[in-house]
Amino acid sequence: MNFLRMAAAAAALLASFLPLSAQAFTVIDVAGREVSFDRPVERVVLGQGLMIHAIAPIAKEDPFAKIVAWRNDLWKTDKNSFNAYAQKFPKMRELPFVGNVDNGTLQTETIVKLNPDVVLLPIESKPPAEEAKLEQTLAGVGAKIVYLDFRADMIKNTEPSLKIIGKLYGHEDRAEAVAAYWKQQMARVTDRLKAASPARQNVLVYRIAGLTGCCATFGxxxxxxxxxxxxxxxxxxxxxxxxxxxxxxxxxxxSNPDIVVVTGTNWSETEGAKGYVNVGPNAAPTLDESRKALNALMTDPAFTGSKAVANGNVHAIWHMFYTSPYQFVAVQQLAKWFHPDLFADLDPDTTFKEFHDKFLPIPYQPGYWVDARAAN
Structure with a gap:
């Protein structure tokens, strides 16, 4: 044992003396850009706070260790997750907030003063970042932009985005494991559907219900x-x-949907939010209230005469599945709603708990979905 410890210490000491060129690496981000670093990344700015959902399974010991600033959208749009991580990593509350490049509130001077190695941005922020010449400004202090994507093209970009984070954080093996799990769990639905080829019902996704009027949705x-x-x-x-x-x-x-799925989360810190359905981590104790909010949304004339309401095929699901590498959980739960007999043996709660146990630093807290009709 002593020999092994000495060998490990010697290896670490040797690494500290390696020339920078030996520690250099390059990533290709989801925008197809080659981004090169001459040393390991130590200081990270999150241009989207919700990216912590992707960083956490790869930097499990402390996902906030390298973060020097972040956007405050986790607090505003996913307060339950914010609280769960703050309980385990209270120092995250001290991280400074930066603005949003998309709406022009990003304080470039603040980021420059933080001296980051990399600024992580979602791919949809690329046009406004280019308009603001953010890359050129950051180049002056040796910082780079890397684009990730978990929502614009999730099938194409989720696995590459995870692997980019793995490389930036020096945990490529973990990123490979998370990506493999994502792929495996998605296939549990898509492979069975391909074999059974069931009829498809018409589904309306009511996006961010309670933040907008009827009816925001997804293309x-x-x-x-x-x-x-x-x-x-x-x-x-x-x-x-x-x-x-x-x-x-x-x-x-x-359109008279057969099924309605509302997306919701804890929007209590979002200005003007009311009537939303609170689902997400640790929402299970209050799901009766969430169910009431869901049924109240269905009293809108757009829904009252629909087949979905008449047959009780109305559900709510955590909105933040839309911008995290956890989409496989949502796909499994949607499949159970759409094809209950075909997926009777599938348990998305068990899947997500297993993912937490394997990869995440916080325990699983159920409450990520609710039905308009309570189970008998």
Missing amino acids: PHNFGLMVEQAGGHNIGSDFVPGLYGELNPEQVIA
Whole structure:
């Protein structure tokens, strides 16, 4: 044992004397850009706080150890997750917040003063970042931008994004394991659907209900794609060409969905949020209240006469599945709603608990979905 410890210490000492060129590495981000670093990454700015959901399974010991600042969207749009991580890593509360490059509130001077090695941005932030010449500004202090994506094209970009984080954090083996788990769990649904080829019901995803009026929804991407992956037909894809958009109430009535799925989370820190469905980590104790909120949303004239409401096929699911590498859980739960007999043996709660036990530093806290009708 002493010999092994001495050998490990010697290896660490040797690594500290290696020339920078030996520690240099390059990643290709989801925008196809080659981004080179001449040393390991130690200081990270999150241009989207929700990225912690992707960093946590790869930097399990302390996902905040290298983060020097982040956007405050986790607090504003996913307060339950914020509280869960703050309980385990209270120092995260002291991290400074930076603005949002998408709406022009990102304080470039603040980021420069933080002297980061890398700023992680979602791929949809690339146009505004280019307009603000953020890359050129950061180059002056030796910082790089790396683009990730878990929502614009989740099938194409989730695995590469995880592996990019693995390389940045020096945990490529963990990233490979998380990506493999993601792929395996997605296949538990898609492989069975391919073999059985069941009929597809028409599904309306009511996006961020309670933050907007009727009816925000998804096009053929993100939750729209998850619906298709789970064996449903996403109504929004027929009318919305992009990631998300709006359907007017008359169109919802005409579409007469077989199933309605509302996305919700703890939006209590979001200005103007009311009537939303609180689902997500640790929402299980209050799911009766969430169910009442869900049923209240269905009293809108756009839904009252629908097949979904008449047959009790109305559900709510955690909105943040849409921008994290946990989409496989949502796909499994959607599949159970769409094809209950075909997926009777599938238990998404067990899947997500296993993922927490294997990869995440915080315990599983159920409450990620609720049905409009309580189970008998």
